Amino acid sequence: MLDFSLQIAIFIFFVSFFGLVFIVIKKIPQLREIPENIQDVREKNFYQKIKNKVSEEFKKTFSKISLESFFHKILSKIRIINLKIENKIANYLQQLREKQKRKKENKSYWQKLKETKKEKNKLPKN
Numbered sequence: 001m002l003d004f005s006l007q008i009a010i011f012i013f014f015v016s017f018f019g020l021v022f023i024v025i026k027k028i029p030q031l032r033e034i035p036e037n038i039q040d041v042r043e044k045n046f047y048q049k050i051k052n053k054v055s056e057e058f059k060k061t062f063s064k065i066s067l068e069s070f071f072h073k074i075l076s077k078i079r080i081i082n083l084k085i086e087n088k089i090a091n092y093l094q095q096l097r098e099k100q101k102r103k104k105e106n107k108s109y110w111q112k113l114k115e116t117k118k119e120k121n122k123l124p125k126n
Helices: 004-033 038-064 067-122
Strands: none
Touching: none
């Protein structure tokens, strides 16, 4: 005879199989009503749903506020973003200027050292 665990596995297999067959038989009338080219129907329904939702949200939004106030808000936000960008650019330019100034100061320091060394070498030795 078969091992006990194998008998349980076979039993579960047959119960699952018959359960699946039962569900399919019960759903056959609904499966017949589904159109053959379901992809086109899904795409149309999907786009139609999105279009309806967007138009509803658009109507809700613009029914509460006027078009002028909407543009005012948008332009104000754009102006704020523009000012922030301008401020960041100004800070970056300032940092670059300071960096260049430090480089020049550093170069002039080394040049002064070279000049003093040359002057010391030019002095006559006694």
